[in-house]
Amino acid sequence: MTKSRIAAVDVGNDAVKANFGKLESSLYIPNVIARDLEDRPVIGIEELDEKDPLDNLHIRVHSPALRENNAIYRVGNLATKTTNSTELDPGSYKSEEDQTLIMLFASLALDAVSGRETPPSKGNVIESSYTLGTGLPLREVKEGKDVGYRSQLLGSVHQVEFLVTPKYQGIKVNLKFDEVKVYPEGFAAYVNLVMDNDLNVINKDLIDKQILIQDIGGLSTDIAVIRNRNVDDDKAQGFNLGVSESLEMIRDEILTKHGVELDSRRDVVDIITRKNDRHHIMVRGSRTNVHDITDRILLELAKKQYRYLRNVWQKNSQSEICYFVGGGSAVLKDYIKTLNNKLDGYNIEFFEDENESIWMMANAYYKLVADFIRKTEVQSKKEKQKAASSK
Numbered sequence: 061m062t063k064s065r066i067a068a069v070d071v072g073n074d075a076v077k078a079n080f081g082k083l084e085s086s087l088y089i090p091n092v093i094a095r096d097l098e099d100r101p102v103i104g105i106e107e108l109d110e111k112d113p114l115d116n117l118h119i120r121v122h123s124p125a126l127r128e129n130n131a132i133y134r135v136g137n138l139a140t141k142t143t144n145s146t147e148l149d150p151g152s153y154k155s156e157e158d159q160t161l162i163m164l165f166a167s168l169a170l171d172a173v174s175g176r177e178t179p180p181s182k183g184n185v186i187e188s189s190y191t192l193g194t195g196l197p198l199r200e201v202k203e204g205k206d207v208g209y210r211s212q213l214l215g216s217v218h219q220v221e222f223l224v225t226p227k228y229q230g231i232k233v234n235l236k237f238d239e240v241k242v243y244p245e246g247f248a249a250y251v252n253l254v255m256d257n258d259l260n261v262i263n264k265d266l267i268d269k270q271i272l273i274q275d276i277g278g279l280s281t282d283i284a285v286i287r288n289r290n291v292d293d294d295k296a297q298g299f300n301l302g303v304s305e306s307l308e309m310i311r312d313e314i315l316t317k318h319g320v321e322l323d324s325r326r327d328v329v330d331i332i333t334r335k336n337d338r339h340h341i342m343v344r345g346s347r348t349n350v351h352d353i354t355d356r357i358l359l360e361l362a363k364k365q366y367r368y369l370r371n372v373w374q375k376n377s378q379s380e381i382c383y384f385v386g387g388g389s390a391v392l393k394d395y396i397k398t399l400n401n402k403l404d405g406y407n408i409e410f411f412e413d414e415n416e417s418i419w420m421m422a423n424a425y426y427k428l429v430a431d432f433i434r435k436t437e438v439q440s441k442k443e444k445q446k447a448a449s450s451k
């Protein structure tokens with residue numbers, strides 16, 4: 061039997077964040093897929109193998125859990141280059157979209173083939189089993205969607221076949237789950253705030269307070285209300301607005317006004333968050349200020365986000381603090397802080413390190429699933445001792 065490996069995977073609308081094993085490896089993959097109707101032409105293998113697999117994920121996925129079984133996909137960066145790529149639609153259910161599973165399986169398969177001492181060769185079938193910690197939006201957990209999501213993962217073997225992917229072409233990975241834990245996203249953020257990797261409480265001050273967690277993602281914003289060490293399901297609110305749309309608007313305006321086409325939203329993020337030369341771009345070799353564009357669009361979004369906060373705080377007046385997490389919070393930090401100083405002066409907190417913001421969920425799932433494993437091990441040890449002593 062193959063030994064089970066920990067996988068803690070946050071399938072965000074904007075990007076998948078995943079932690080593996082003893083935290084020795086992690087993956088960040090943009091949540092974009094594109095259906096391929098037939099095999100992509102195989103380019104010279106030597107040329108292909110010089111490329112990064114992560115930028116050239118091309119797979120066929122076989123799983124009874126999928127609506128569309130055996131379909132071929134480009135995943136992540138490779139998919140962003142096609143015209144028929146799909147990103148998750150904000151109104152949809154994460155738990156019911158093939159895209160969620162495709163991203164999950166792709167990240168696990170990539171983990172299974174990489175980091176091996178001897179790289180597998182073409183035609184190999186790799187058997188891998190995982191103990192998975194992942195999450196769904198509170199809204200879906202409230203509706204009980206986590207139950208079906210979990211059982212379809214547990215119920216069968218899922219197979220990812222690497223097609224025109226450097227280094228791994230022709231390799232198949234069979235994915236099995238020994239255990240699947242599905243946590244509500246807001247609760248996970250709370251766990252990450254108050255506990256360390258061994259689930260020791262690191263923030264005694266916080267643990268019994270009523271707190272809000274505003275997670276500004278790529279396509280959505282969720283505000284969780286934590287009370288009595290638990291998420292208050294009835295109070296949590298989700299909004300179908302994240303930061304991606306604004307980043308796209310900034311990109312458009314820079315193109316219209318300056319004739320400069322930035323490659324991606326990620327470039328926009330870099331322009332507005334970097335330490336040096338923030339809000340500047342090069343236009344035909346001249347350093348050019350784009351602060352007017354970025355400021356107007358981000359301030360607009362920050363105001364909307366601030367309204368969400370107000371709205372939820374009004375309904376939960378005894379909250380003591382609100383933490384801002386998610387990549388959107390990193391982008392909007394200064395704007396929201398300034399608004400708050402001018403307006404209501406809520407007790408709000410951001411993370412210094414934007415990576416902490418972005419990896420919040422994946423890190424929390426890791427803590428939770430690692431703790432689950434420890435507890436099961438202790439339990440089974442006890443049972444063995446009991447069995448031995450009663451002989």
Ligand SMILES: Nc1ncnc2c1ncn2[C@@H]1O[C@H](COP(=O)(O)OP(=O)(O)OP(=O)(O)O)[C@@H](O)[C@H]1O
Binds near residue numbers: 072076333387
């Ligand atoms: N290092 C970074 N600094 C600032 N912003 C970033 C950084 N990396 C990504 N972003 C931006 O933050 C946004 C949200 O990222 P995040 O990973 O939190 O979203 P998500 O969890 O995938 O989406 P959702 O929460 O809607 O499901 C993205 O639009 C992304 O461009």
Ligand SMILES: [Mg+2]
Binds near residue numbers: 072073275277278386
């Ligand atoms: Mg998120």
